[in-house]
Amino acid sequence: xxxxxxxxxxxxxxxxxxxxxxxxxxxxxxxxxxxxxxxxxxxxxxxxxxxxxxxxxxxxxxxxxxxxxxxxxxxxxxxxxxxxxxxxxxxxxxxxxxxxxxxxxxx
Amino acid sequence: xxxxxxxxxxxxxxxxxxxxxxxxxxxxxxxxxxxxxxxxxxxxxxxxxxxxxxxxxxxxxxxxxxxxxxxxxxxxxxxxxxxxxxxxxxxxxxxxxxxxxxxxxxxxxxxxxxxxxxxxxxxxxxxxxxxxxxxxxxxxxxxxxxxxxxxxxxxxxxxxxxxxxxxxxxxxxxxxxxxxxxxxxxxxxxxxxxxxxxxxxxxxxxxxxxxxxxxxxxxxxxxxxxxxxxxxxxxxxxxxxxxxxxxxxxxxxxxxxxxxxxxxxxxxxxxxxxxxxxxxxxxxxxxxxxxxxxxxxxxxxxxxxxxxxxxxxxxxxxxxxxxxxxxxxxxxxxxxxxxxxxxxxxxxxxxxxxxxxxxxxxxxxxxxxxxxxxxxxxxxxxxxxxxxxxxxxxxxxxxxxxxxxxxxxxxxxxxxxxxxxxxxxxxxxxxxxxxxxxxxxxxxxxxxxxxxxxxxxxxxxxxxxxxxxxxxxxxxxxxxxxxxxxxxxxxxxxxxxxxxxxxxxxxxxxxxxxxxxxxxxxxxxxxxxxxxxxxxxxxxxxxxxxxxxxxxxxxxxxxxxxxxxxxxxxxxxxxxxxxxxxxxxxxxxxxxxxxxxxxxxxxxxxxxxxxxxxxxxxxxxxxxxxxxxxxxxxxxxxxxxxxxxxxxxxxxxxxxxxxxxxxxxxxxxxxxxxxxxxxxxxxxxxxxxxxxxxxxxxxxxxxxxxxxxxxxxxxxxxxxxxxxxxxxxxxxxxxxxxxxxxxxxxxxxxxxxxxxxxxxxxxxxxxxxxxxxxxxxxxxxxxxxxxxxxxxxxxxxxxxxxxxxxxxxxxxxxxxxxxxxxxxxxxxxxxxxxxxxxxxxxxxxxxxxxxxxxxxxxxxxxxxxxxxxxxxxxxxxx
Numbered sequence: 009x010x011x012x013x014x015x016x017x018x019x020x021x022x023x024x025x026x027x028x029x030x031x032x033x034x035x036x037x038x039x040x041x042x043x044x045x046x047x048x049x050x051x052x053x054x055x056x057x058x059x060x061x062x063x064x065x066x067x068x069x070x071x072x073x074x075x076x077x078x079x080x081x082x083x084x085x086x087x088x089x090x091x092x093x094x095x096x097x098x099x100x101x102x103x104x105x106x107x108x109x110x111x112x113x114x115x
Numbered sequence: 116x117x118x119x120x121x122x123x124x125x126x127x128x129x130x131x132x133x134x135x136x137x138x139x140x141x142x143x144x145x146x147x148x149x150x151x152x153x154x155x156x157x158x159x160x161x162x163x164x165x166x167x168x169x170x171x172x173x174x175x176x177x178x179x180x181x182x183x184x185x186x187x188x189x190x191x192x193x194x195x196x197x198x199x200x201x202x203x204x205x206x207x208x209x210x211x212x213x214x215x216x217x218x219x220x221x222x223x224x225x226x227x228x229x230x231x232x233x234x235x236x237x238x239x240x241x242x243x244x245x246x247x248x249x250x251x252x253x254x255x256x257x258x259x260x261x262x263x264x265x266x267x268x269x270x271x272x273x274x275x276x277x278x279x280x281x282x283x284x285x286x287x288x289x290x291x292x293x294x295x296x297x298x299x300x301x302x303x304x305x306x307x308x309x310x311x312x313x314x315x316x317x318x319x320x321x322x323x324x325x326x327x328x329x330x331x332x333x334x335x336x337x338x339x340x341x342x343x344x345x346x347x348x349x350x351x352x353x354x355x356x357x358x359x360x361x362x363x364x365x366x367x368x369x370x371x372x373x374x375x376x377x378x379x380x381x382x383x384x385x386x387x388x389x390x391x392x393x394x395x396x397x398x399x400x401x402x403x404x405x406x407x408x409x410x411x412x413x414x415x416x417x418x419x420x421x422x423x424x425x426x427x428x429x430x431x432x433x434x435x436x437x438x439x440x441x442x443x444x445x446x447x448x449x450x451x452x453x454x455x456x457x458x459x460x461x462x463x464x465x466x467x468x469x470x471x472x473x474x475x476x477x478x479x480x481x482x483x484x485x486x487x488x489x490x491x492x493x494x495x496x497x498x499x500x501x502x503x504x505x506x507x508x509x510x511x512x513x514x515x516x517x518x519x520x521x522x523x524x525x526x527x528x529x530x531x532x533x534x535x536x537x538x539x540x541x542x543x544x545x546x547x548x549x550x551x552x553x554x555x556x557x558x559x560x561x562x563x564x565x566x567x568x569x570x571x572x573x574x575x576x577x578x579x580x581x582x583x584x585x586x587x588x589x590x591x592x593x594x595x596x597x598x599x600x601x602x603x604x605x606x607x608x609x610x611x612x613x614x615x616x617x618x619x620x621x622x623x624x625x626x627x628x629x630x631x632x633x634x635x636x637x638x639x640x641x642x643x644x645x646x647x648x649x650x651x652x653x654x655x656x657x658x659x660x661x662x663x664x665x666x667x668x669x670x671x672x673x674x675x676x677x678x679x680x681x682x683x684x685x686x687x688x689x690x691x692x693x694x695x696x697x698x699x700x701x702x703x704x705x706x707x708x709x710x711x712x713x714x715x716x717x718x719x720x721x722x723x724x725x726x727x728x729x730x731x732x733x734x735x736x737x738x739x740x741x742x743x744x745x746x747x748x749x750x751x752x753x754x755x756x757x758x759x760x761x762x763x764x765x766x767x768x769x770x771x772x773x774x775x776x777x778x779x780x781x782x783x784x785x786x787x788x789x790x791x792x793x794x795x796x797x798x799x800x801x802x803x804x805x806x807x808x809x810x811x812x813x814x815x816x817x818x819x820x821x822x823x824x825x826x827x828x829x830x831x832x833x834x835x836x837x838x839x840x841x842x843x844x845x846x847x848x849x850x851x852x853x854x855x856x857x858x859x860x861x862x863x864x865x866x867x868x869x870x871x872x873x874x875x876x877x878x879x880x881x882x883x884x885x886x887x888x889x890x891x892x893x894x895x896x897x898x899x900x901x902x903x904x905x906x907x908x909x910x911x912x913x914x915x916x917x918x919x920x921x922x923x924x925x926x927x928x929x930x931x932x933x934x935x936x937x938x939x940x941x942x943x944x945x946x947x948x949x950x951x952x953x954x955x956x957x958x959x960x961x962x963x964x965x966x967x968x969x970x971x972x973x974x975x976x977x978x979x980x981x982x983x984x985x986x987x988x989x990x991x992x993x
Contacts, residue, residue, distance in 0.1 A: 033143035038150075050143050051170040058175070070138065076149040078119075080142030 032082040065091035120164040133178035193529035215538035218491020220545040225484035235458035238321035244451040265400035268411045277419040282319045284410040285311040290664035294349040309387040327372025333390040340372035345386040364665030382469040443718040492586040498888035499590035511599040523595040531587025557869040624882040625929035630937040631875035633962040644952035651795030653735040657853040662816035663846035673814045691733040691822040696725040696815040700857035709778045713766030725815030740770035741790035744811040755786040761806035800950035902989035914982040
């Protein structure tokens with residue numbers, strides 16, 4: 009399976025990392041809205057999370073239920089080691105490219 | 116206050132969602148709903164929730180049902196096996212399948228046509244009826260008239276409380292309509308779909324008015340409603356409302372409405388409706404009981420008992436017309452036709468609007484479709500059983516291994532199901548491909564979208580499942596009843612099986628095929644007979660112009676006709692020229708009652724045609740007695756020429772006796788009979804000869820018939836058109852050739868012919884497939900027998916004869932059943948025609964030989980193959 013990360017996948021992976029121990033469908037979708045300024049549906053988030061898990065970047069376990077959820081449990085996602093290294097290498101590659109960016113004068 | 120998300124959406128989610136996912140999905144959605152409600156309010160949050168639930172409705176959320184049921188596995192197995200068996204013997208399987216496909220496709224095609232026919236006029240308000248009448252003269256039914264008197268509608272509404280509303284249609288709105296455009300151009304057309312109608316027309320029928328007020332469009336004199344396409348013809352893209360259109364040059368009508376073009380499945384087809392008040396001398400005619408040109412429709416109260424109302428109507432006119440009836444020894448009975456029934460059940464009605472009356476044809480076609488389908492299933496049964504031999508080992512081994520009989524039956528039923536299912540699927544494809552060809556070839560309207568109608572879809576399901584059971588049960592039982600021991604030992608059937616079910620099936624198939632073939636020959640023969648019969652007149656090389664109807668004043672048309680006539684006489688390519696009020700092949704609406712000295716006071720209905728003096732000579736209508744009329748004799752305006760049929764009707768014993776007598780003797784308007792001419796066929800040979808009275812009127816100008824002298828039609832037509840345009844710039848130039856026009860009346864007969872021929876062909880083809888299957892079956896059994904016979908010295912021809920003999924018996928049996936049956940059916944069918952061809956022995960001989968030859972050919976193809984095999988091969992097979 010391809011280990012390539014799409015833009016949406018990368019963003020979601022980052023959000024999971026940021027949310028630390030509180031990353032599940034609803035929070036991820038809200039966080040995405042806050043940071044990307046765009047809505048994606050919860051079902052789309054679920055798809056992405058599932059795909060990331062299949063690729064091994066995150067893993068999940070069932071968490072506690074709350075009243076707001078109508079007594080339903082959460083599936084909490086955490087970033088795996090592979091996930092972190094992938095994020096880091098992506099970031100590194102990007103920084104490198106940024107370093108090579110010529111200075112533009114904006115007048 | 117928190118409001119929970121919509122319950123049904125939650126339930127739906129719980130229903131489809133897999134158990135291990137429901138926590139996270141439902142939890143996330145409910146949590147989202149909880150917070151969204153705070154932010155966006157309950158409505159939006161609720162909708163959002165529903166939308167999310169729908170978004171989650173996808174395969175990845177569904178629970179995965181584990182297929183661990185044995186039966187389901189077996190079922191999958193059966194299907195797989197079905198496909199394998201199909202592939203293993205492609206020839207048989209394709210024959211089998213194609214038979215089914217043909218049968219089902221025929222059935223579907225005909226059903227589509229029939230459903231189209233049945234759907235006529237289903238869009239009108241309920242409880243709408245047409246009032247029609249049976250007219251009796253001297254206790255003899257003289258006509259079943261669709262139009263009635265203008266007073267009928269009015270009095271019905273006054274006298275009978277159950278009649279809520281009535282509307283009358285007067286069919287005289289045909290003629291030239293013209294509109295002058297801004298740049299002075301004259302747009303002119305001959306319209307034949309024009310009528311006058313009462314103002315509540317649009318309240319009575321389901322026709323849609325696009326522009327204009329339903330109650331006002333026809334309420335005043337000189338108003339007209341156009342159909343969309345007519346409006347486009349005259350006004351293009353401009354809004355026609357409030358514009359003027361001129362009718363026959365003399366009357367200016369105001370366009371008040373535009374109606375949608377009438378759907379095809381309407382027995383009424385109008386392009387222009389003029390308010391009845393615009394009709395010359397309109398006065399509502401509440402007392403008029405003599406002029407029957409008004410198509411009258413009524414709407415009755417919902418609670419009305421139609422039988423009771425019909426009884427009232429039956430005696431209605433006896434009461435109202437007592438005096439007139441007694442004086443002329445006539446009587447009339449009104450009766451009702453439910454509007455949706457008009458199209459199919461108006462056989463034998465006179466002066467009807469549109470082509471109505473085809474119920475017999477529809478029933479006939481349905482019967483054929485059903486028969487072909489049955490033949491196809493019979494085929495399937497035959498072929499599947501025939502294959503049983505090949506599969507007997509398979510069945511034997513299965514049984515030995517321990518498969519239950521029930522399972523085996525299910526297996527074979529599954530195979531039958533697969534055949535029927537794919538048969539239907541392919542048949543639908545075939546139908547879709549065939550429809551355009553059929554519409555082109557025989558002008559039969561079939562709407563492919565009806566395939567999606569509920570009736571057809573249900574029919575298809577019934578076809579698949581019913582067909583599977585019908586065609587699958589017998590083979591299933593035959594195949595599963597084999598005894599494993601005898602099957603595996605390899606001998607369990609001999610050629611000489613007793614007379615069994617399969618033989619019966621073959622006899623049935625061939626009985627049907629023979630009947631269809633004989634029927635086909637008769638249908639073709641009757642059509643030929645009608646077309647070749649002498650019409651009593653000559654319509655060759657006759658160009659007919661529709662007469663001008665747009666005039667500029669009282670004597671204008673007569674004057675202009677004189678000029679036109681003079682010009683035509685200059686043209687050497689026109690041999691003769693005559694004008695008349697009617698031409699052969701055109702339905703005659705002009706009928707009137709006359710008395711003679713022999714009619715015992717009764718008024719007898721006779722068709723009227725106005726002609727000029729060249730009419731008889733040009734059409735080569737022979738004179739029997741007396742003389743033709745002549746314009747040189749001033750007295751001929753009071754003369755009349757009758758045809759033989761009229762002479763008979765009026766009670767004269769011979770043509771000579773009629774000469775010198777009068778029509779309406781002693782009355783103010785009377786005519787002297789100066790001549791009698793031979794009958795000629797005004798309509799097709801389906802109809803009887805009509806009594807006709809010819810009056811002299813050189814200005815009768817509905818039709819101008821030109822006898823041409825040349826084969827260069829384009830040149831002469833364009834010459835005539837030039838002259839026409841000069842003299843009649845306000846009238847369109849419309850022409851047609853009379854022989855084509857006349858033959859167009861046979862359109863429905865030609866259609867029927869084509870349909871019948873093709874279905875009969877299909878039926879015999881499918882039956883032969885079945886026969887082929889059966890032959891293969893027997894021959895397969897008899898391989899060893901044939902081998903031994905050959906070793907002992909039998910020749911190939913001897914063996915073929917031996918095999919053919921078995922089938923000859925079946926075919927002859929089928930003939931014995933089919934001949935009397937088809938004779939009876941053919942006689943019935945011919946009864947519809949006034950002029951019938953003879954059935955004759957020839958049909959039976961020809962049809963019989965045809966079937967025998969086809970059947971024997973089929974038999975010999977397979978048996979030749981086997982009898983030519985080297986006996987060593989067959990005998991070694993053990």
